[in-house]
Amino acid sequence: MVQVKNICCIGAGYVGGPTCAVIAYKCPHIKVNIVDVNPDRIAAWNSDKLPIYEPGLEEVVFDRRGKNLFFTTEVEAAVNEADLIFVSVNTPTKKNGMGAGFAADLAYVESATRGIASIAKSSKIVVEKSTVPCRTAESMRTILEANSTGDIRFDILSNPEFLAEGTAIKDLLNPDRVLIGALQTPEDRKAQEALVEVYANWVSTDRIITTNLWSSELSKLAANALLAQRISSINALSAICEATGAYVDEVAYACGCDKRIGPSFLKASVGFGGSCFQKDILNLVYLSEQLNLPEVAAYWKQVVDMNEYQKKRFVERIIKTLFHTITNKRIALFGFAFKKDTGDTRESAAITLCKHFIQEQATVHIYDPKVSDEQIFLELTEPGLLDNTEEVKKRVIITRSPYDASQDADAIVIATDWDEFKKLDYTRIYQTMHKPAFIFDGRLILDADKLQQIGFSVHTIGRPA
Ligand code: NAD
Numbered sequence: 001m002v003q004v005k006n007i008c009c010i011g012a013g014y015v016g017g018p019t020c021a022v023i024a025y026k027c028p029h030i031k032v033n034i035v036d037v038n039p040d041r042i043a044a045w046n047s048d049k050l051p052i053y054e055p056g057l058e059e060v061v062f063d064r065r066g067k068n069l070f071f072t073t074e075v076e077a078a079v080n081e082a083d084l085i086f087v088s089v090n091t092p093t094k095k096n097g098m099g100a101g102f103a104a105d106l107a108y109v110e111s112a113t114r115g116i117a118s119i120a121k122s123s124k125i126v127v128e129k130s131t132v133p134c135r136t137a138e139s140m141r142t143i144l145e146a147n148s149t150g151d152i153r154f155d156i157l158s159n160p161e162f163l164a165e166g167t168a169i170k171d172l173l174n175p176d177r178v179l180i181g182a183l184q185t186p187e188d189r190k191a192q193e194a195l196v197e198v199y200a201n202w203v204s205t206d207r208i209i210t211t212n213l214w215s216s217e218l219s220k221l222a223a224n225a226l227l228a229q230r231i232s233s234i235n236a237l238s239a240i241c242e243a244t245g246a247y248v249d250e251v252a253y254a255c256g257c258d259k260r261i262g263p264s265f266l267k268a269s270v271g272f273g274g275s276c277f278q279k280d281i282l283n284l285v286y287l288s289e290q291l292n293l294p295e296v297a298a299y300w301k302q303v304v305d306m307n308e309y310q311k312k313r314f315v316e317r318i319i320k321t322l323f324h325t326i327t328n329k330r331i332a333l334f335g336f337a338f339k340k341d342t343g344d345t346r347e348s349a350a351i352t353l354c355k356h357f358i359q360e361q362a363t364v365h366i367y368d369p370k371v372s373d374e375q376i377f378l379e380l381t382e383p384g385l386l387d388n389t390e391e392v393k394k395r396v397i398i399t400r401s402p403y404d405a406s407q408d409a410d411a412i413v414i415a416t417d418w419d420e421f422k423k424l425d426y427t428r429i430y431q432t433m434h435k436p437a438f439i440f441d442g443r444l445i446l447d448a449d450k451l452q453q454i455g456f457s458v459h460t461i462g463r464p465a
């Protein structure tokens with residue numbers, strides 16, 4: 001069996017960075033080089049302010065950096081040194097061409113694969129860490145084999161990542177499972193065993209699942225689709241709750257107590273965000289269509305459609321409640337990240353909310369504890385979001401505290417479930433707002449009764465007004 005002593009990770013993003021930092025942390029005998037084509041990102045990984053915020057990440061990185069963990073743009077040297085290479089590059093939804101809006105853009109995976117083929121001077125285990133459509137490993141193998149010279153051998157494994165942002169380090173240190181897929185040849189099984197050994201340094205072997213390559217690739221898309229489906233299901237029920245007088249949190253609790261259903265991922269919200277759920281489901285929809293399974297494609301597509309409906313429904317509720325107009329009204333938006341404990345804003349529901357508020361000519365005062373001003377403006381001026389980006393500068397103000405954001409506001413909208421929003425001095429906030437003072441809780445995190453006693457008009461997702 002190959003004993004892995006040197007790992008290279010291509011892609012120093014939300015996955016590559018934390019995942020391989022934890023490997024370095026738990027395997028001091030393995031040297032880990034994390035490479036990226038983006039020199040600014042690498043510089044940030046080598047600085048005191050890491051490029052991503054994750055609880056516990058600094059401790060892990062600062063403990064191993066410069067010892068057995070290195071961040072570098074020297075791709076060639078890192079690839080050559082490595083026995084095992086993780087490909088952890090981005091796989092966004094395609095914007096143009098065939099499959100645009102659905103299929104995964106595999107250009108970065110292909111470029112990383114071609115890079116490995118052209119650089120490698122010895123045999124390597126190449127591991128798909130990125131989330132990819134089923135059978136991508138086949139294309140990777142073909143490219144590697146067609147471009148390799150001499151008797152260099154490439155074994156391809158699939159090792160999808162299941163970490164969630166905000167809990168990445170916790171998830172990596174104590175994963176529910178590690179999944180490693182391989183072709184079923186003796187050589188590929190040896191490579192699979194080598195990666196099992198790496199994880200076995202801290203994960204008990206009953207949690208390391210080995211499967212065939214295609215099951216592993218599909219399990220990643222399936223897991224995200226099933227998780228997102230639960231959110232869309234509870235969000236669909238939240239609409240029924242608002243119309244009937246049922247409380248969605250009580251319904252979720254009652255259902256979740258059934259062991260067969262379970263309590264996780266039944267929190268109604270303004271809609272799921274993040275870089276992966278929508279992308280991976282659309283990817284599954286595209287795959288189903290390619291396999292000539294239109295009914296299957298339509299089934300999964302509905303999960304994304306329901307998510308869009310939830311965001312639209314929430315905006316409509318806000319406008320309707322604010323006397324059918326928000327023109328020139330001031331809205332305090334609490335939270336811009338797609339969930340708490342991260343500074344990531346990709347596909348955040350807050351972006352859609354802002355878009356509608358700006359189109360309705362409200363002013364939006366945003367507060368988020370971890371998202372930078374530049375990042376907010378970058379998202380809101382993304383081509384295709386709003387026709388007139390000048391409006392963004394005119395109508396969006398970023399504030400340093402929730403108290404500043406809500407000063408003279410007509411309404412507070414909770415977009416992200418940051419814990420600090422639960423502990424604010426809402427009596428103080430109420431005093432500084434226009435009356436009637438409205439709160440729209442898109443995350444079901446506030447104590448509605450208490451707020452009502454203060455004087456607020458409270459509107460919670462999944463509860464009647
Ligand atoms: P990311 O955009 O944060 O990071 C990807 C990095 O790869 C970027 O820094 C980019 O510069 C780099 N890169 C692209 N092509 C390269 C190349 N040829 N050589 C070197 N570097 C290159 O993306 P991410 O969020 O880390 O996601 C990576 C993959 O992991 C995606 O497929 C995603 O679906 C999957 N995933 C993400 C999460 C998550 O929570 N973000 C969780 C599980 C799986």
Ligand code: UGA
Binds near residue numbers: 224266273
């Ligand atoms: C998700 C999965 O949970 C990870 O297992 C997976 O590895 C990852 O996608 C990925 O492939 O990228 P992530 O998107 O980081 O992780 O965060 P989640 O905790 O899943 O939250 C996603 C969105 O759903 C957030 O906007 C969150 O607020 C929302 N959500 C989550 C709800 O609205 N209700 C819930 O009950 C749970």
